[in-house]
Amino acid sequence: MTGKRNDYISWDEYFMGIAVLSSKRSKDPNTQVGACIVNDQKIIVGVGYNGFPIGCDDDKLPWDREGDWCDTKYPYVCHAELNAILNSHGNLHGATLYVALFPCNECAKAIIQSGIKRVVYLSDKYRDSDSSKASRRMFDDAGVRYEHFESDKEIVIKF
Numbered sequence: 001m002t003g004k005r006n007d008y009i010s011w012d013e014y015f016m017g018i019a020v021l022s023s024k025r026s027k028d029p030n031t032q033v034g035a036c037i038v039n040d041q042k043i044i045v046g047v048g049y050n051g052f053p054i055g056c057d058d059d060k061l062p063w064d065r066e067g068d069w070c071d072t073k074y075p076y077v078c079h080a081e082l083n084a085i086l087n088s089h090g091n092l093h094g095a096t097l098y099v100a101l102f103p104c105n106e107c108a109k110a111i112i113q114s115g116i117k118r119v120v121y122l123s124d125k126y127r128d129s130d131s132s133k134a135s136r137r138m139f140d141d142a143g144v145r146y147e148h149f150e151s152d153k154e155i156v157i158k159f
């Protein structure tokens with residue numbers, strides 16, 4: 001056989017694959033989110049997933065979705081996009097964020113402020129929420145492009 005193989009994955013599939021793999025580290029029982037930031041040289045400059053802050057015990061803080069706000073996960077969980085930004089090194093201006101879930105309004109603010117200019121997302125399950133509407137509004141104003149990830153590939157990892 002001669003020549004290169006042609007069933008290799010695209011850059012978008014590669015980086016979204018890393019975002020999805022990162023989500024597998026999440027301990028959230030309902031929604032696992034991973035994020036991967038890539039600079040304009042196609043170099044990964046940050047990864048993250050949703051979880052409690054460093055030093056906060058995942059076995060002690062709540063994972064509930066409902067009840068008294070302080071007894072749910074929401075006030076404590078650090079979102080995947082924010083973790084990826086906080087974990088990043090180097091300049092994020094013009095970078096692309098690959099993320100397993102369309103960013104909430106709080107993450108949208110951090111994305112814009114960090115200089116990220118393109119967001120590629122997989123799930124948009126909260127599309128009709130006020131938070132998603134606010135994110136789209138801010139992205140549109142700030143000139144951040146966002147696009148749904150499309151692929152017909154299946155990537156299986158077996159260890």
Ligand SMILES: O=c1ccn([C@H]2C[C@H](O)[C@@H](COP(=O)(O)O)O2)c(=O)[nH]1
Pocket residue numbers: 028030031032033049050051065073077078079080081101102103104105107
């Ligand atoms: O922009 C976002 C929005 C949400 N997340 C995280 C935060 C939570 O851990 C889950 C959402 O939980 P639900 O049970 O689906 O409400 O997703 C994130 O990382 N980034």
Ligand SMILES: [Zn+2]
Pocket residue numbers: 079080081103104105106107108
């Ligand atoms: Zn968020």
